[in-house]
Amino acid sequence: MTTDANPAILAARVLVRGIHLDLTPALHQAARSKAEHLLRHDDSIDRIRLDLELDRTREAKDVFIAKGRIEIRGPDLIAQVRSEDAYKSLDLLVDKLDELLRRRQQKRIKSRNDERRLAPKGRAGAE
Numbered sequence: 001m002t003t004d005a006n007p008a009i010l011a012a013r014v015l016v017r018g019i020h021l022d023l024t025p026a027l028h029q030a031a032r033s034k035a036e037h038l039l040r041h042d043d044s045i046d047r048i049r050l051d052l053e054l055d056r057t058r059e060a061k062d063v064f065i066a067k068g069r070i071e072i073r074g075p076d077l078i079a080q081v082r083s084e085d086a087y088k089s090l091d092l093l094v095d096k097l098d099e100l101l102r103r104r105q106q107k108r109i110k111s112r113n114d115e116r117r118l119a120p121k122g123r124a125g126a127e
Helices: 007-013 025-038 086-112
Strands: 014-019 045-055 063-072 077-083
Touching: 007 045, 014 025, 025 045, 025 086, 045 086, 063 086, 077 086
Parallel strands: 014 045
Antiparallel strands: 045 063, 063 077
């Protein structure tokens, strides 16, 4: 599984956004590079959206909420994590999305190789 080498195409497939926070160039680049690793799993991924939100209302400390959505054939994969560090939130989110992609792929392989589906069907009255 390969990714497109063209940066313009990658920019269209990976969307990174900050909510209630201005993303620094380093944070934006870190999020983009982590998302590009997810594109290696499956060629059918249309788009990856990563939102990093700063939540100051719930706790005394700032909390970063990272939300991710992988738009893919079939149901979209959605995940959300929260932590006190923006980079840690991104790492946890990418790990979670990676696991969702792996589970989806394993489920597809399992259903494709299902023994009941592959077993020859008996004919009625053909004894």
